[in-house]
Amino acid sequence: MSEPVVIQFNKVSKYFKRSSMLSFGFxxxxxxxxxxxxxxxxxxxxxxxxxxxxxxxKGESVGLxxxxxxxxxxxxxxxxxxxxxxxxxxxxxxxxxPLLELGAGFNFELNGAENILLNxxxxxxxxxxxKEKFARIVEFSELEDFLEQPLRTYSTGMxxxxxxxxxxxxxxxxxLLDEILAVGDMAFTEKxxxxxxxxxxxxxxxxxxxxxxxxxxxxxxxxxxxxxxxxKDMGDAKTVCVEYKKAIMG
Amino acid sequence: MEYYRDxxxxxxQKEFTVRYKNTFLGYIWSVLNPxxxxxxxxxxxxxxxxIQIPHYTLFLVSGIFFWQAFxxxxxxxxxxxxxxxxxxxxxxxxxxxxxxxxxLNDLMHFVLSIPIILLMMFYYHIAPSLSWIWALPLLLVIQxxxxxxxxxxxxxxxxxxxDFERLISIxxxxxxxxxxxxxxxxxxxxxxxxxxxxxPMTGIVINLRHLFMGMPLVGSLLLTSILWSIAIFGLxxxxxxxxxxxxxxNV
Numbered sequence: 001m002s003e004p005v006v007i008q009f010n011k012v013s014k015y016f017k018r019s020s021m022l023s024f025g026f027x028x029x030x031x032x033x034x035x036x037x038x039x040x041x042x043x044x045x046x047x048x049x050x051x052x053x054x055x056x057x058k059g060e061s062v063g064l065x066x067x068x069x070x071x072x073x074x075x076x077x078x079x080x081x082x083x084x085x086x087x088x089x090x091x092x093x094x095x096x097x098p099l100l101e102l103g104a105g106f107n108f109e110l111n112g113a114e115n116i117l118l119n120x121x122x123x124x125x126x127x128x129x130x131k132e133k134f135a136r137i138v139e140f141s142e143l144e145d146f147l148e149q150p151l152r153t154y155s156t157g158m159x160x161x162x163x164x165x166x167x168x169x170x171x172x173x174x175x176l177l178d179e180i181l182a183v184g185d186m187a188f189t190e191k192x193x194x195x196x197x198x199x200x201x202x203x204x205x206x207x208x209x210x211x212x213x214x215x216x217x218x219x220x221x222x223x224x225x226x227x228x229x230x231x232k233d234m235g236d237a238k239t240v241c242v243e244y245k246k247a248i249m250g
Numbered sequence: 251m252e253y254y255r256d257x258x259x260x261x262x263q264k265e266f267t268v269r270y271k272n273t274f275l276g277y278i279w280s281v282l283n284p285x286x287x288x289x290x291x292x293x294x295x296x297x298x299x300x301i302q303i304p305h306y307t308l309f310l311v312s313g314i315f316f317w318q319a320f321x322x323x324x325x326x327x328x329x330x331x332x333x334x335x336x337x338x339x340x341x342x343x344x345x346x347x348x349x350x351x352x353x354l355n356d357l358m359h360f361v362l363s364i365p366i367i368l369l370m371m372f373y374y375h376i377a378p379s380l381s382w383i384w385a386l387p388l389l390l391v392i393q394x395x396x397x398x399x400x401x402x403x404x405x406x407x408x409x410x411x412x413d414f415e416r417l418i419s420i421x422x423x424x425x426x427x428x429x430x431x432x433x434x435x436x437x438x439x440x441x442x443x444x445x446x447x448x449x450p451m452t453g454i455v456i457n458l459r460h461l462f463m464g465m466p467l468v469g470s471l472l473l474t475s476i477l478w479s480i481a482i483f484g485l486x487x488x489x490x491x492x493x494x495x496x497x498x499x500n501v
Binding site for chain 2: 016076077080081082083084098100101103107109110114117118122123124126128
């Protein structure tokens with residue numbers, strides 16, 4: 001374990017205001033002003049992550065498992081640095097590439113080729129880099145015949161394929177995956193998993209969020225089990241997943 | 251730097267293509283709206299109220315095209331961040347570019363509508379003066395910074411206070427009537443001349459119109475609008491910067 005640490009969480013806690021009253025709008029704010037003032041004062045905080053510490057080293061593939069609302073997405077957002085921790089600190093090193101939700105960063109009126117450029121740029125490439133990799137992205141996605149079609153004519157699986165193809169050609173150092181692999185057909189899923197394996201061989205760090213213990217055991221070395229915003233267990237992927245399964249099966 | 255430029259260019263291209271892609275009459279649509287408004291205002295003010303302003307049609311058009319671009323930028327900026335929630339929640343990138351791309355787009359439309367103003371100038375036998383070479387780019391830059399500043403404030407506030415977008419569309423309409431676009435600034439009674447100084451849009455509107463009507467620019471107003479553009483852009487950018495790390499929680 002001499003590889004450098006690339007993701008480090010140190011006693012990280014993250015609170016959200018339970019009701020962000022302002023986004024309800026003026027009408028309800030004015031009509032219920034007294035209650036709102038009270039709410040604001042009490043400002044009930046919801047604790048999404050509570051004192052979480054872990055380290056991930058370069059080249060590891062780590063699975064994050066847990067039930068809905070256990071803090072998995074919050075952890076991912078903290079790594080991607082779109083959220084700031086309320087307490088503690090998060091340190092990351094290297095180019096982080098999150099695999100976006102289906103269709104995020106795409107425009108449905110533009111065609112496939114234009115969307116590759118748009119999405120690639122949003123994910124941090126320059127135009128020159130996208131152009132260099134364009135042919136490989138298209139080839140990987142197997143969507144050559146649809147490049148001139150607007151994205152709104154694509155099927156869900158095709159959009160997922162395009163998104164994944166762009167993301168894997170970004171030369172990420174840290175890849176964040178949030179259960180997306182399940183959308184493509186079998187053949188494409190197989191291709192993605194192969195690509196992930198080759199990433200592992202290249203020393204890319206993979207952080208994989210899922211509530212499927214099977215996925216995590218097959219593709220991760222290590223697993224972190226989150227429960228109610230706290231780490232319940234951490235260690236070898238198989239052992240953790242066995243424990244997790246036991247716990248949720250009753 | 252290269253990345254920044256590319257991001258703006260690509261987002262700009264996106265907006266631009268999307269706007270024109272499926273409409274055969276794309277360009278016509280974008281100028282038709284302000285032209286129709288100009289016609290109605292002309293009917294109400296010139297025909298019915300008999301306003302005493304020479305070349306009133308040109309007068310109207312030279313203000314309305316500009317205001318349309320400004321109003322569009324402000325209204326569409328309220329959705330700039332919300333419409334991209336999926337990105338903002340997952341990805342850290344210079345989000346201000348989303349707003350800037352929209353503002354640049356409306357500015358581009360304004361530039362594209364200048365030929366129509368030129369056509370009207372031709373009709374009234376007014377030739378563009380030499381000062382266009384420096385004054386037009388300068389005024390466009392001032393307009394860019396004022397609009398961008400306001401747009402950043404609106405886009406940011408709308409994340410935390412969702413009713414903002416409705417307020418803005420009302421407010422922009424009211425604002426137009428308080429800016430000398432349909433009437434001349436000299437017609438404003440002395441008692442209300444102060445509005446000119448607290449309205450950041452007065453200076454730029456008057457100078458743009460002077461440019462299009464072949465009149466000399468007003469130096470003091472030019473200076474005021476430069477100061478306004480710096481102040482508003484500064485305020486907008488500061489607002490954006492101080493809240494940007496909370497976007498993902500609120501979007």
